Structure formats: C-alpha cells, structure tokens
Amino acid sequence: MAAFPQSFLDSVVAIGIGKGRKEREWIGTGFIVGKPEKHKSDTKRKGYRLFLVTNRHVFVNEQIVYIKFNSADGERSRDYPVPLIAENGKTRWIGHQDPDIDVAAIFLSPTFLHAEKREFNFIKSDIDLMTLNQMRESNVTEGDRIVVLGFPMGMVTRNRQYVICRGGVMARVRDYLDGNGKVFLVDAALFPGNSGGPVILCPSLEDAEGKQSKSSARVIGIAKTVEGYQKVAVSIETDKDLAYFYENSGLATVVPSDGIIETMALANNRLRNRIGREIHHGERAEFAEDLELLPEPQISFTRLKSATHKSTVRKKAAIRRSKRG
Numbered sequence: 623m624a625a626f627p628q629s630f631l632d633s634v635v636a637i638g639i640g641k642g643r644k645e646r647e648w649i650g651t652g653f654i655v656g657k658p659e660k661h662k663s664d665t666k667r668k669g670y671r672l673f674l675v676t677n678r679h680v681f682v683n684e685q686i687v688y689i690k691f692n693s694a695d696g697e698r699s700r701d702y703p704v705p706l707i708a709e710n711g712k713t714r715w716i717g718h719q720d721p722d723i724d725v726a727a728i729f730l731s732p733t734f735l736h737a738e739k740r741e742f743n744f745i746k747s748d749i750d751l752m753t754l755n756q757m758r759e760s761n762v763t764e765g766d767r768i769v770v771l772g773f774p775m776g777m778v779t780r781n782r783q784y785v786i787c788r789g790g791v792m793a794r795v796r797d798y799l800d801g802n803g804k805v806f807l808v809d810a811a812l813f814p815g816n817s818g819g820p821v822i823l824c825p826s827l828e829d830a831e832g833k834q835s836k837s838s839a840r841v842i843g844i845a846k847t848v849e850g851y852q853k854v855a856v857s858i859e860t861d862k863d864l865a866y867f868y869e870n871s872g873l874a875t876v877v878p879s880d881g882i883i884e885t886m887a888l889a890n891n892r893l894r895n896r897i898g899r900e901i902h903h904g905e906r907a908e909f910a911e912d913l914e915l916l917p918e919p920q921i922s923f924t925r926l927k928s929a930t931h932k933s934t935v936r937k938k939a940a941i942r943r944s945k946r947g
Contacts (some may be wrong), residue, residue, distance in 0.1 A: 625769060625824045626839035630750075632743035634771045634785045634819065636778045637680055638688045643701065643780070646688060651772035651819035651845070652676035654730065654744040655751070657886050671729070671893075672744055673886050674704070676818030677846060677877075678717040678726040681706055690783045691740040699782045700740070704728065716889045722804050723881040724846050727889040745820065745841055747886065751879040752823060752840035758799055762823065762842070766792045770810050770845050770874075772819030788812060792823075793873055805846065805875050812848050812874040819845045821876050843876040 633655075638648040656670030674689070681687070688701040706728070708714050715728035735742060745751065752760070770788045777786060790810025797803040808821060821843045853867040 625767075626822050629743040630745060630820065630822060630839070630841070631771065631785050631787075632741060633745050635674070636690045636773045636783055637676060637818065638690070638701065638778070639684060639686075640688075646701065648773055648776040648778040648815060650676055650680035650815060650817045652680070652689065653771070653818075653820045654742065655727075655882060655886060656744040656746050657890055658746070658748045670744065670746065671890060673727040673889055674730050675725065675727050675844065675882055675886070677724045677844065679724055680818050681713075681715050681717075681726045681728075690778060691735060691738075691742060692783050694739045694741045699780075700738070702735070716885065716892055718881055718885045719888070720804070720881075723885070724877055725844060725881045725885040727882075727885045729889060729893050747883055750841050751882060752842045753883070754799070754878060754880050756840075757795075757842065757878075762792065762795060762799070764792050764795060767824040767826070768792060768808055768810065768842070769822050769824060770808070770812060770816060770819055771822070772812075772816040772845065774813035774815045776815050788816070798878065804881075805877055806843070807849070807873050808876055809872055810874055811870070811872060812845060813870065814848070816845045816874070817847065821845055841879055841882075843878045844882060846875040846877050849873040849875060 634651060634653045636648050637650040637652050638646045640646040652674050653676075654672055655675050656672050658668050659671050660668060685707050686703055686705050688703055690699050690701050692699045706714055715726050717726045718724075752762075768790050770790065771785050772788075774786060774788070788810050790808050793807040793809040795806040798806040820841045823840050823842045825838050849871045850869060853869060854863050855865040855867070856862065857864050
C-alpha cells in the first residue's frame, strides 16, 4: 500500500537556474498548492487557486527560474521560465512576513500548461496540509514516520522528471507543539536541492498507546535546511588548520504547514489587489480570466506581455493622462 497518494508526487517540480538547457543548474524543489475559494455565482461550489510554494531562499537574488514539467502524452519534459521580477522592479513572488518562516509563493494561472498538455496535480491546502492544531489533535510526536519529496543534489534527468522520495522520522517536534519554536526537526538524509520540498507525515492506524491517530498522509511542512557540522584537518607539524570539511548530520529543519497557508493568503491578497487595479484602469484586462477558480487540477504560468500588448497599455495610459489634463 502506498504511503501517500500519487497526486503528491505529481505536484512536485524541480526549480533551476541558467538560460541554456545544458547549463541548467537545479537548485531546489517546489510544489503546487491549491487555496480553496468559493465561486461568486455559486457559493456552494468550491474551486482552487494555485500557487507554487518553495523556500524564500530559493527565489532570493534570482531574476528568473525554470520549472520542469513532464508531458502528459509521454514525450520529453519541458522547462518553463518563471520571471520573478516585474517590470516595476518588484518581486512577483511574496515571502512570509516573518523572516524566520522561510516560505515563498507565486501565483500560477490555469491556461498555459493545460494547453501545453503538461502533467501536473496540486496539494489541497484545506485537505492535505496539517496545521499545528491538527498535529496536536493527531498526537504527532517524535518517531512518527515521514517522507520528503524533492530533487537532492540536482538529480534531475533531462528527458523526464522523476521525484526522489527520502524516508525518515520526526526527530524533535514537541517544542513546536508546545509553542516554543517556529520549526521542527526531522531525521532524514536530505541534501542541497531538497530545499522547498514537501514533508509528508505517513499514516498509521494507532500509536504506541493504542490511540487512533494518523489515518491519512498529510503534508506537515516544507523542507528548509540541512543541519550540518564542520570538521577541521589540522597539521601535526604546525598545528594550523589545513582544510575544513562539511558533514551532513542527518537532521533537517522543516517549516510547518501553517507558514505555507499564511504565505499563500498574502500572495492571494496581493494578486487580487494588483489585478483589480489593472482591470479598473483597462490594463491587462485579459489577465482577469486567470482568476477563475479550478474545480479540477489545472495549472499554468503567468503569461508574459507581448510587445504589442505593451504598446496598447502605453496608449491607454497616454489617453488617460490626456483626459485628466
């Protein structure tokens, strides 16, 4: 029996930098999360607005990143550019307001990749993410089995993307559950490239005390950093340091799912405000279709404005200025 649903695997993507496909360096992991929203016309229906979630430090200082998606019809995977900086110099992505919560999110529209016939899915934030209160209610504790999905050490094949699954256990979590920490630790062999990947709590029928607990797999957080330590080689003759060696301790820091939910809320509010202003001024009105909610797993990236569209926007802006004058 699978420890978690296939949809979790299909929501994970590799994040890379470098213009050339041959020179591309895969620096981190991200995953697609859907935020539930009610339809304006039918409040009984629920849809999802999609965001790419990763660590803030994966996006910082980058102008553009590339995300790999497999083809739905079995052909080669394709890398898609995601611009991180807007024309006004501001970031298209948004990070958590607390600098210690290393989470970033960027909106993904439902048009482009769907037309490109890419393979994808998303994690539902209201169903698949486990919050702090839910962790307490489910008796989450040290020793519980977890898995981490991602692309350690840039292990991404060129023709098709295959997510790597690493197993482990909860190493220290009671400090977070007691309100004495913002993160928790897992014991899992993670490496650079795992940053931004989902950490999944595996299901169990009952705990050691016979209490019913984790009935289904849930995403409990996002992998942040590997906790390493340093060794020093010292010269016997001079007693001076010759070299330093970094070692992986096997422990990794995880940002809890509450940080993901809070960051997505910030990104969603910014998106609504920005598009509302643009539609009000008659600029990029066609972008409004990207606000439509998704009853089914669909995804696409924000479209880049064409040169023709830029010209149209400038003309409309000039008309508005002339009317004001």
